[in-house]
Each structure stands twice: as structure tokens, then as C-alpha cells.
Amino acid sequence: MTLTLFKMKNKFLTALAVLSCIAFTSCSDDSSDSFDNANGDVAKKYITKITTTTSEQGVEPATLTVNYDAAGKVSSVTDGEETSYFAYESGSLKNISGDGDVLNIPNLLSTPQDAYEVGDVLNYDSKGNPVKVRIYERDWDGNIYEQYTGEITYEDKPNPYFYTLQAAGIIDVLDNLDLNFSLTPQSEELIKAKLLLPVSNPKKVVIKDENGNVKKTIVNDYVYGADNYPVSATATETSEYGTWIYTTTYTYK
Numbered sequence: 112m113t114l115t116l117f118k119m120k121n122k123f124l125t126a127l128a129v130l131s132c133i134a135f136t137s138c139s140d141d142s143s144d145s146f147d148n149a150n151g152d153v154a155k156k157y158i159t160k161i162t163t164t165t166s167e168q169g170v171e172p173a174t175l176t177v178n179y180d181a182a183g184k185v186s187s188v189t190d191g192e193e194t195s196y197f198a199y200e201s202g203s204l205k206n207i208s209g210d211g212d213v214l215n216i217p218n219l220l221s222t223p224q225d226a227y228e229v230g231d232v233l234n235y236d237s238k239g240n241p242v243k244v245r246i247y248e249r250d251w252d253g254n255i256y257e258q259y260t261g262e263i264t265y266e267d268k269p270n271p272y273f274y275t276l277q278a279a280g281i282i283d284v285l286d287n288l289d290l291n292f293s294l295t296p297q298s299e300e301l302i303k304a305k306l307l308l309p310v311s312n313p314k315k316v317v318i319k320d321e322n323g324n325v326k327k328t329i330v331n332d333y334v335y336g337a338d339n340y341p342v343s344a345t346a347t348e349t350s351e352y353g354t355w356i357y358t359t360t361y362t363y364k
Contacts, residue, residue, distance in 0.1 A: 158272065160361075175189070185279035244261045262318075312331075345359075
């Protein structure tokens with residue numbers, strides 16, 4: 112829970128939030144160990160570019176570019192309009208500056224059409240992926256007016272963002288929250304991000320209202336390269352308002 116690093120215009124990458132730590136998982140779990148236990152000895156791939164197009168009229172393609180320094184650390188992330196800059200000290204993340212949001216990741220619960228606010232994680236699977244979450248919609252005054260559940264299933268493939276997050280120092284921060292309370296954003300946001308970080312690649316999301324009626328279904332169809340990382344993905348969102356298709360291509364180093 113894809114946790115997060117990036118901000119793109121048109122909300123192609125949107126913030127994930129969780130309100131508090133809950134009993135299903137420990138905030139002190141080592142994310143790298145969980146990823147290795149779930150995926151085995153997988154190749155380390157680092158995202159350099161993500162481009163998304165959509166069938167939605169009037170929405171232009173969006174491109175996210177990730178730059179690295181000579182040591183292989185993420186130096187900056189930009190969508191062409193907003194940029195985040197990463198600074199390190201003794202190999203550890205020291206500061207993130209600039210215009211972009213730090214903890215933004217692909218939202219498991221929404222395509223770019225809209226976004227939901229995650230309230231809490233209700234269940235995890237045996238690998239540690241969040242598989243059922245409570246989500247909300249708020250009005251202009253910030254009041255919750257609808258509550259839903261999101262049920263998430265995953266491919267038997269690794270989270271393609273994990274090693275990029277690791278190269279940005281984000282994984283170490285999440286695994287050492289007690290040592291990084293002074294880092295921006297504040298520790299509460301980091302804890303929220305940690306709870307939603309999946310180790311596997313999301314396949315399908317079904318969003319239901321309080322009566323169990325399906326409000327939206329999002330299905331991701333991937334084309335994988337030789338190392339089991341997606342080189343492209345097609346997300347199909349279906350709801351009572353229609354169907355939208357989003358196509359994403361991934362470039363790695």
C-alpha cells in the first residue's frame with residue numbers, strides 16, 4: 112500500500128491514507144523481509160518512467176519520471192510540473208523537498224477517475240497484503256457521507272514499486288519509524304502508509320456499499336517481462352456511470 116512516493120497531475124497517482132495502526136499487523140515488521148518472504152529471490156527493478164493514458168475525454172497522457180544519482184539512490188521524481196528532491200546522509204534519507212507529495216502511490220482503490228479515503232484495514236492475506244479495507248467519501252465540508260468496503264485481490268507477482276521506494280529511502284523510514292519522527296511528513300502519515308504497502312501486485316478491486324451492493328469494479332490486466340515485472344497494464348473501471356480504460360507503461364533500470 113502501493114505505499115507511496117509520487118504525485119502526478121490528473122490524479123494518476125493519489126495519496127493513500129489509513130487512520131491508525133490496528134491489530135492485524137505490526138508497525139515494527141520489516142518490510143524488506145515481508146517482501147522477500149512473499150516473493151522469493153526476485154530481480155531488483157527500479158522504475159525510471161511511468162506513462163498513463165485514458166479513454167476519458169479531455170485528459171492528456173501523464174508521465175512520471177524517476178531520476179537516480181551515481182549511488183543508485185532516487186534523486187528526484189517529477190511529473191513535468193511538480194518535482195520532489197531527495198537528500199541523503201551516510202546513505203540514509205535525510206530530507207525530501209520540492210513541490211511533489213512524498214507519500215503518494217498508485218491507489219489500490221481507485222483509478223484516476225476518482226479516489227476514496229481509506230479508513231482502516233480490515234483484513235490482510237497470508238503474505239501481508241491488505242485484502243479488505245474500509246473506505247469513505249466526504250463532502251465539501253469534510254464530513255463522511257458514504258462508507259464502503261474495498262476487496263482487493265493480487266497477482267502472484269511482486270509489487271513493482273517496492274525497490275524504487277527502497278532506493279528512495281522510504282522503506283527504511285517505514286521500518287524505523289521510531290527513529291524518524293522528525294522526518295516530513297510526520298510519523299502518523301508514515302504509519303498510515305506502512306499499513307497499506309502491498310508486497311504483491313494488485314489485480315482486482317471490488318468496492319461495495321454497506322448493503323453489499325457492488326458500486327465499482329477495477330480490473331488490472333498486465334503484460335509482464337521476463338523478470339515478472341509489468342511492462343504495461345490496462346485498468347478497466349466499471350460502475351453505474353460507465354466504463355473507463357486506463358493504459359500504463361513502465362520503464363525500469
